[in-house]
Amino acid sequence: MIVAPKPLDQFEKLKKEAIEAILKTTDTYIKNWTRFVIGSEEILRGRMAHARDATSELLRVGHMLNDPRATGQGLNLLAWMSLVSD
Secondary structure (H helix, E strand, O other), rough: OOOOOOOOOHHHHHHHHHHHHHHOOOOHHHHHHHHHHHHHHHHHOOOOOHHHHHHHHHHHHHHHOOOHHHHHHHHHHHHHHHHHHH
């Protein structure tokens, strides 16, 4: 969004491809970071419902794997959503 903003249709396609890619890896860091970036992008686009979905998934995975990184990233997104949506 900041370096090379894409139109919504291109972002949706890229988001779908990214989610499909992380389902094929076992690297938790990549999975968490990808979900965090998707959530951040949704916030920057003002799409709070989509951002909440990405955040919920990030928190769910963090809870399931007992991974504090995912939980921290999810809480970070929740804080940003609260700040920007007032």
